[in-house]
Amino acid sequence: MTDQNSTLRARRRAQTRRTIQTHAVRLFSERGYDATTMNDVAEAAGVSPMTVYRHFATKEDLVLVDQHGELVAERIVASPAGGPLVRRIGGALIEAATVLTGDADRRLLLARLQLMISTPALRARHLDNQYALQQAVIGALGDDAADPDTAFQAQAAASACLAALHTALVRWAEDDGRTDLPHLIGKALAAVFGDDAIGPAR
Amino acid sequence: MTDQNSTLRARRRAQTRRTIQTHAVRLFSERGYDATTMNDVAEAAGVSPMTVYRHFATKEDLVLVDQHGELVAERIVASPAGGPLVRRIGGALIEAATVLTGDADRRLLLARLQLMISTPALRARHLDNQYALQQAVIGALGDDAADPDTAFQAQAAASACLAALHTALVRWAEDDGRTDLPHLIGKALAAVFGDDAIGPAR
DNA sequence: CCGGTCATGATAGTCACTACCAACTTGGTA
DNA sequence: TACCAAGTTGGTAGTGACTATCATGACCGG
Secondary structure, eight states: OOHHHHHHHHHHHHHHHHHHHHHHHHHHHHHOSTTOOHHHHHHHHTSOHHHHHHHOSSTTHHHHOOOHHHHHHHHHHHSOTTSOHHHHHHHHHHHHHHHHHTSTTHHHHHHHHHHHHHOHHHHHHHHHHHHHHHHHHHHHHGGGGOSHHHHHHHHHHHHHHHHHHHHHHHHHHHTTTOSOHHHHHHHHHHHHHOTTSSOSOO | OOHHHHHHHHHHHHHHHHHHHHHHHHHHHHHOSTTOOHHHHHHHHTSOHHHHHHHOSSTTHHHHOOOHHHHHHHHHHHSOTTSOHHHHHHHHHHHHHHHHHTSTTHHHHHHHHHHHHHOHHHHHHHHHHHHHHHHHHHHHHGGGGOSHHHHHHHHHHHHHHHHHHHHHHHHHHHTTTOSOHHHHHHHHHHHHHOTTSSOSOO
């Protein structure tokens, strides 16, 4: 089992995975999420239904899978430990958004976001994902949140930051991605915490 | 179809509905949510599975249904229109919590909350319910949110308030309801917006 | 006592999702 | 080259949530 071997397999696997997801998002956008069955997705992608389930545990995952949480957590760890909580978290969110919206498959990201917002089941799962992201943020804050009272305040601050992020994401999706996402996030954070809490205006 | 007539029927209907929900929450807490089927619930409540579906559209609704949103919206409408957004919203949340935790079926409320937090599917739906509550809050704010920029800021502020609320609810459930919920909400809001943003300390 | 309305029940079906098992492809090895 | 081993895929048969449809029974007013 050479490194190159496993790399080749992993690459092929990632390829079919992307094929399946692309077809799925396209079908969901065209016909609607509920009106599209897993069999439809499998057929469109040219694989068996079983294979779809091998790559995506649930139908929701076809739209929602992403681990951008790591991206945010990294930035938080990298930020100066002394600063105020909301500035550290908010800054990390803006930086992560800058990276992601510069990405090549920005359009896929946008399509997935729009599906999330319009489909109740997906929206619910997405909000739960943000909840998980919140836990990651808390973890990235490290020992600062040792005592329960501090932890409680960190929880509250992180969840509020993510709520602002979500507001910005919705607005961005409504605008079809025309507005600058990092700028929107900054505005949402400012609306919550005050204009001076986040940092120099962009 | 006299008023008294329909009232009688409605009362009986509400009765069976409560019976079903009580048994459902008990079974979920005892055996776990996923390990309990709708048939189990129906059998425990002494009705047919169909009847369960008549009263609760989905399995999740057996735990989640509540329309406390109206309660909050009322308080917002009643609050002085001039004040800062987060104070209006935060105050309404605290008042609503004060009413609810004084309620007779506080224990049922607590059991449902603990189920929500521990079961991923329920937690996701609950967060989506909060999203709906957020829309209600925006609506209650009235014409203040006419222009899109103001609306955006109101969205961000409301979602942050509800995020703080959620943090407080989780903490309350973890404490088995021993801590004063309105007090917790106040602390969470203070952690997000600053100690002086909410109002006189409780 | 009759007629309409509402709650309930039973049946059959769709669809997401899960084991379980068989077959094939692929890359490294004797 | 022939073979082995591991990973990937496919088929089958199930469970369980949820829906549509129709039939039945309880109740209240006339």
